Amino acid sequence: MSQPYRHYEVASQLVEKAATAMQLDPQVKELLREPIRTLTVQVPVKMDNGTVKVFQGFRCQHNDVLGPFKGGIRFHPEADEDEVKALAALMTYKCALVGLPFGGAKGGVLCDPSELSQGELERLSRGFIRAIASIIGPDKDIPAPDMNTNAKIMGWFVDEFAHVQGTYQRGVVTGKPIVLGGSAGRTEATGRGVMYVIRQAAAAFGLELEGATVAIQGFGNVGNYAAKFLHDEGCKVIAVADIFGGVYNPTGIDPYELKDHEQKTGSVREFPGTKPISSQELFAVKCDILIPAALGNQITARNAQDMRCKWIVEAANGPTSPEADEILQRNGILVIPDILANAGGVTVSYFEWVQNNYNYFWSEDEVNQRLEKVMADAFQEVYKTYSEGKGTTLRIAAYMVALERLAAAMKARGWVSGN
Numbered sequence: 001m002s003q004p005y006r007h008y009e010v011a012s013q014l015v016e017k018a019a020t021a022m023q024l025d026p027q028v029k030e031l032l033r034e035p036i037r038t039l040t041v042q043v044p045v046k047m048d049n050g051t052v053k054v055f056q057g058f059r060c061q062h063n064d065v066l067g068p069f070k071g072g073i074r075f076h077p078e079a080d081e082d083e084v085k086a087l088a089a090l091m092t093y094k095c096a097l098v099g100l101p102f103g104g105a106k107g108g109v110l111c112d113p114s115e116l117s118q119g120e121l122e123r124l125s126r127g128f129i130r131a132i133a134s135i136i137g138p139d140k141d142i143p144a145p146d147m148n149t150n151a152k153i154m155g156w157f158v159d160e161f162a163h164v165q166g167t168y169q170r171g172v173v174t175g176k177p178i179v180l181g182g183s184a185g186r187t188e189a190t191g192r193g194v195m196y197v198i199r200q201a202a203a204a205f206g207l208e209l210e211g212a213t214v215a216i217q218g219f220g221n222v223g224n225y226a227a228k229f230l231h232d233e234g235c236k237v238i239a240v241a242d243i244f245g246g247v248y249n250p251t252g253i254d255p256y257e258l259k260d261h262e263q264k265t266g267s268v269r270e271f272p273g274t275k276p277i278s279s280q281e282l283f284a285v286k287c288d289i290l291i292p293a294a295l296g297n298q299i300t301a302r303n304a305q306d307m308r309c310k311w312i313v314e315a316a317n318g319p320t321s322p323e324a325d326e327i328l329q330r331n332g333i334l335v336i337p338d339i340l341a342n343a344g345g346v347t348v349s350y351f352e353w354v355q356n357n358y359n360y361f362w363s364e365d366e367v368n369q370r371l372e373k374v375m376a377d378a379f380q381e382v383y384k385t386y387s388e389g390k391g392t393t394l395r396i397a398a399y400m401v402a403l404e405r406l407a408a409a410m411k412a413r414g415w416v417s418g419n
């Protein structure tokens with residue numbers, strides 16, 4: 001049997017590399033080494049057949065020096081404590097990098113939502129929020145959707161939290177339905193942010209987007225919008241895969257039509273005019289931009305050597321193993337790291353929280369304009385650190401920018417000594 005992937009250890013190694021490169025204050029490193037807390041809960045759910053099943057869940061709060069904790073909640077059979085811890089840490093660095101006043105958190109419930117009825121899913125969602133209610137709140141920790149959780153589940157979360165607290169506080173959760181105070185543009189935000197970062201990178205590294213070829217693993221929320229927005233920019237999407245299989249057409253696939261096909265059939269497979277391709281074959285497709293937008297740990301030492309793309313843009317969280325990262329660097333493949341590439345989602349979640357605090361809502365154009373500015377500024381900061389030779393890769397440069405902000409906040413709050 002293969003060894004389980006050590007998510008938190010891998011995440012910590014990255015921080016260590018950036019910390020060494022920038023000679024980070026060891027006190028700061030020490031404070032970031034482990035999450036501030038992880039709450040493990042058992043959630044009993046009355047199933048439709050009358051029996052009670054107990055689900056295990058976690059809420060990990062990594063660091064809140066910059067503001068209340070923020071991070072998604074995923075429902076997944078592999079959402080174990082180690083993965084949730086690593087993703088919480090990733091949120092700390094992502095929020096710091098894009099300049100949001102949030103700390104990093106993540107939640108997970110070990111379950112397979114495809115095996116639950118709507119009623120069971122609702123009871124599990126409400127039960128999980130009751131179990132973690134004491135450590136969340138608009139000024140404490142603000143959950144959001146992640147894998148297999150969505151606006152509907154956020155609606156149940158907000159309602160259950162109101163029952164527990166006795167007051168309706170819509171800012172406790174982001175990614176809500178618009179009618180409950182969700183933000184315009186939130187659904188598309190991560191995919192749109194991926195496109196904004198690619199726009200910046202194209203200008204910085206001299207890639208012509210008109211006609212640039214794109215392959216995407218994952219055609220869910222992030223992958224499908226990234227495909228559509230890049231198509232609108234003039235890129236040619238030539239390969240797409242989902243959990244059931246993939247499709248390839250070197251002359252281009254229209255992602256809007258592909259989405260219609262996927263909605264009708266449940267998969268991108270057998271889209272007219274394309275050849276079948278597996279997820280692994282997709283990674284070896286010759287293209288300008290490869291976008292992993294599905295799961296973590298997809299690009300490893302096993303397949304990195306075969307990659308024939310110019311760039312990898314990490315729309316998924318943690319898609320590249322450290323060994324693969326080194327191979328890609330050696331082979332001259334540019335990697336735009338997850339904490340930068342997919343920060344559009346948490347950025348618009350932040351906008352939602354701001355709008356909830358004001359009880360005043362912005363138009364979608366306003367949201368998108370603000371998002372573009374946040375993504376462009378973050379890219380430019382990372383690019384500056386990278387091009388000054390401080391970070392050897394964009395990933396290390398991104399972590400350096402984030403760590404600098406965290407260190408400054410820790411000093412200013414008196415968490416560590418120093419001037």
Ligand code: NAD
Nearest residue numbers: 190218219220221222242243279293294315316317342345
């Ligand atoms: P989603 O559940 O909407 O979509 C996931 C997609 O990946 C689906 O098309 C699914 O079929 C596909 N997939 C799953 N396993 C696969 C496999 N083995 N091979 C090929 N395809 C596979 O999820 P999402 O919200 O789009 O999130 C995708 C990734 O982006 C995750 O890593 C998530 O953590 C990350 N992310 C999401 C957001 C967001 O706002 N949704 C924000 C930041 C990061």
